[in-house]
Each structure stands twice: as structure tokens, then as C-alpha cells.
Amino acid sequence: MRKIFIVRHANTKYNTEKRWQGRIDLDLDEMGKWMAKRVALRLSYENVDVIYSSPLKRARQTAEEVAKVHGLDVVIDDRLIEGELSLWEGMKADDVKVKFEKEYEEWAKNPRANIPGVENVESVYRRAVDFLESLDLERYNGIVVVTHAIVIRAIVCYVMKMPLESFREFLIGNASITTLVVHDNNWWRILNLNERGFLIGD
Amino acid sequence: MRKIFIVRHANTKYNTEKRWQGRIDLDLDEMGKWMAKRVALRLSYENVDVIYSSPLKRARQTAEEVAKVHGLDVVIDDRLIEGELSLWEGMKADDVKVKFEKEYEEWAKNPRANIPGVENVESVYRRAVDFLESLDLERYNGIVVVTHAIVIRAIVCYVMKMPLESFREFLIGNASITTLVVHDNNWWRILNLNERGFLIGD
Numbered sequence: 001m002r003k004i005f006i007v008r009h010a011n012t013k014y015n016t017e018k019r020w021q022g023r024i025d026l027d028l029d030e031m032g033k034w035m036a037k038r039v040a041l042r043l044s045y046e047n048v049d050v051i052y053s054s055p056l057k058r059a060r061q062t063a064e065e066v067a068k069v070h071g072l073d074v075v076i077d078d079r080l081i082e083g084e085l086s087l088w089e090g091m092k093a094d095d096v097k098v099k100f101e102k103e104y105e106e107w108a109k110n111p112r113a114n115i116p117g118v119e120n121v122e123s124v125y126r127r128a129v130d131f132l133e134s135l136d137l138e139r140y141n142g143i144v145v146v147t148h149a150i151v152i153r154a155i156v157c158y159v160m161k162m163p164l165e166s167f168r169e170f171l172i173g174n175a176s177i178t179t180l181v182v183h184d185n186n187w188w189r190i191l192n193l194n195e196r197g198f199l200i201g202d
Numbered sequence: 203m204r205k206i207f208i209v210r211h212a213n214t215k216y217n218t219e220k221r222w223q224g225r226i227d228l229d230l231d232e233m234g235k236w237m238a239k240r241v242a243l244r245l246s247y248e249n250v251d252v253i254y255s256s257p258l259k260r261a262r263q264t265a266e267e268v269a270k271v272h273g274l275d276v277v278i279d280d281r282l283i284e285g286e287l288s289l290w291e292g293m294k295a296d297d298v299k300v301k302f303e304k305e306y307e308e309w310a311k312n313p314r315a316n317i318p319g320v321e322n323v324e325s326v327y328r329r330a331v332d333f334l335e336s337l338d339l340e341r342y343n344g345i346v347v348v349t350h351a352i353v354i355r356a357i358v359c360y361v362m363k364m365p366l367e368s369f370r371e372f373l374i375g376n377a378s379i380t381t382l383v384v385h386d387n388n389w390w391r392i393l394n395l396n397e398r399g400f401l402i403g404d
Binding site for chain 1: 361362363364365367368370371372373383391392393394395396397398399400
């Protein structure tokens with residue numbers, strides 16, 4: 001069965017500190033490097049034919065670990081980049097909710113919010129769906145996609161046929177895997193959401 | 203954090219043969235007994251204060267394995283019973299799609315379908331939500347609920363705030379765990395959908 005493994009990048013310093021990251025381009029931190037290796041170990045048990053990644057380093061470095069195990073190169077796709085969130089970048093998530101209370105609530109509730117410095121969710125959704133629809137499912141059986149929280153939330157809404165307004169009703173942790181299956185009639189379904197049980201020590 | 207672990211019962215002979223079961227009341231088969239023990243092992247790492255089960259034997263027998271580990275009794279709740287599907291009971295799923303093509307498509311597409319011998323999805327949803335809303339979250343931090351595929355699909359639609367029409371856009375395997383978290387402001391979210399990675403041998 002065709003499977004698409006949607007991986008959220010592992011931790012950077014900002015994730016560990018619970019700061020908004022957007023397009024700030026940090027390396028994985030020590031914990032993140034370890035998590036990326038666990039993702040690669042988990043995916044070593046799967047057939048993987050191609051690996052796509054967001055251009056940001058935290059995604060690429062996670063993807064590289066998976067690629068090494070499978071002897072593949074990482075294909076960068078700009079449509080997988082995280083939302084543009086320059087208004088909040090670097091701030092702690094809890095502080096954003098206080099200092100930008102109105103903007104944050106508007107963004108969280110309205111996928112078409114128009115806030116300077118904050119890409120709205122519908123815009124992320126459009127490029128995520130464009131990417132998914134461009135995948136060559138005749139050619140590839142096992143696809144890995146390393147990307148970001150908001151992009152993954154948009155993908156889940158698309159596959160689940162749920163309104164974009166519900167994009168925060170589930171959790172997507174760092175280094176999690178959300179697995180889609182593609183049935184022969186091109187019916188896409190969620191097999192697994194936010195799998196993280198492999199993030200344990202040896 | 204409060205967690206609610208929604209467990210689908212382990213396999214019976216009918217699951218193994220891919221037959222519709224509805225309210226036919228079978229025991230777990232040999233594989234099912236093994237799976238129930240794996241569920242119990244997985245949940246032995248969690249705080250569990252109370253265990254609810256559907257009255258059907260396949261759910262109760264799964265719940266009993268979890269209960270043993272935690273020294274708890276199983277609380278039976280009739281609202282957790284599987285949909286009434288007497289029109290299709292005992293038939294292979296593939297045969298239902300051919301012999302009852304019209305009825306099956308109507309049931310799968312319309313949550314308010316009115317087909318004699320097939321409980322519609324909205325009816326299952328109503329009793330599932332009634333059960334969830336009756337849970338005493340002041341008293342319990344870790345809740346296990348052992349129930350059935352259609353009931354779990356309805357619960358996921360409720361928590362995800364997605365239309366009931368999308369109840370088949372994700373998979374819920376036998377002996378899977380779908381975990382909900384309840385935040386302090388009574389916001390329920392999906393932490394994990396269809397977790398099954400623990401169903402591996404020692």
C-alpha cells in the first residue's frame with residue numbers, strides 16, 4: 001500500500017524554549033539531532049523511495065538522517081516551508097498570546113485572517129495541497145515529507161476533509177510522524193496521527 | 203495532563219475474517235487475546251484511574267486485560283456498544299459492498315441514513331458524545347474507554363470538530379489506541395490517532 005510519511009522536523013533551541021520560529025533558520029539542537037536519528041530508525045522499517053523536505057535547515061537536517069539510512073538524496077520543495085510569521089518570530093508562545101492577543105486569536109480562528117507579518121492558514125493550505133497533488137504516485141510507493149507544524153495541520157485538514165477552522169484540534173509534536181495511506185482508487189486516509197512512540201531511548 | 207485512551211477491542215474470528223460484526227457477541231480469538239495483552243502492556247506506562255467498556259464481550263475481554271494491570275474493575279456503559287448492523291452481520295465486508303451496494307453507499311455517505319437494520323452514524327454519535335460529556339474529569343485524570351470502530355470514528359469527529367460525513371477518512375485498527383488530551387480550559391484535542399506501534403512481539 002502506498003504510504004506518505006509526514007514528518008515534523010526535530011527540535012531546535014527555539015522549540016525547546018517554546019518560541020515561535022516561522023522562517024528563522026536554526027540548526028537542530030542536541031536533542032533534535034538525537035530525535036532525527038530516532039525518526040530515521042523508525043522509518044528504516046518502511047519502504048521509502050523518495051524524501052522531500054522544506055528548505056529550512058531544521059527540516060533538511062531531519063530529512064538527511066532518514067536519507068542516509070535509505071541511500072537517497074533529499075529533494076527540497078519550497079512549498080513545504082513553514083508559514084511566514086515574522087510578527088511573532090523569536091517570541092515565546094505564551095508571550096505572543098498576551099502581547100498579540102487580538103492578532104493571535106484572529107489568526108487561530110480565521111484561516112483567511114489578514115495580519116501583516118503572519119501568513120494565514122489558507123495560504124499555507126494552498127501550497128501544501130499543491131505539493132501533495134503534484135506527487136507522482138505512479139512512480140513512488142513510499143514517500144517521506146519533512147516539514148513544519150502549520151503545513152502538517154493543513155495537510156491533515158485536507159486529507160480528513162475537515163474545515164480549516166479545526167486546524168488546531170489535534171497535536172503535532174516535533175519529530176512526529178503522521179502517516180497517510182493512498183488506496184488504489186486514489187482515496188487518501190490518515191493511518192496514524194502524531195506518532196511519537198519511537199522517541200524513546202535504546 | 204488529563205488523558206482519555208480510546209481503545210478499539212482486539213480481534214475476534216470475525217475481525218480476522220473481515221466480517222461485519224455489529225452486535226454479534228463473539229469472544230476474542232487467539233490473536234485477539236495476545237493483542238489485548240499488548241494493549242495492557244502499553245497502558246501499564248500510563249496513569250489510569252477508571253476503565254469503561256462496551257457491554258460486548260470483545261470489548262470487555264480487552265478491557266479486563268488492562269484492568270488486571272491497574273487493579274481496577276471494568277465499568278460497563280451501554281452507550282459504548284457498537285452500531286446495530288443486523289442487515290450485514292456475519293457478512294464479509296467486501297460482499298456487503300456488492301450485495302448491498304446502494305444501502306452501503308447511503309450509510310457511508312449520509313450520517314442520517316434511514317436503513318432498516320443499520321443504525322445510522324448520527325445515532326452512534328449522539329450516544330458517544332453523551333457518554334463523553336458524562337465523564338467526571340474532576341475525579342479522573344486517566345480514563346480508558348474500550349469500544350468499537352464506529353463509536354471511535356464518531357468520537358474523533360466530535361473532538362476534531364469535523365463533519366460526521368468525514369467519519370471514514372481515517373483508519374481505526376483492532377487494538378489501536380486513540381488518545382485525547384483535556385486541557386485545563388476543557389479543550390479536548392487528539393494527541394494520537396490509531397496508535398498501534400506497540401503491537402509487536404517481544
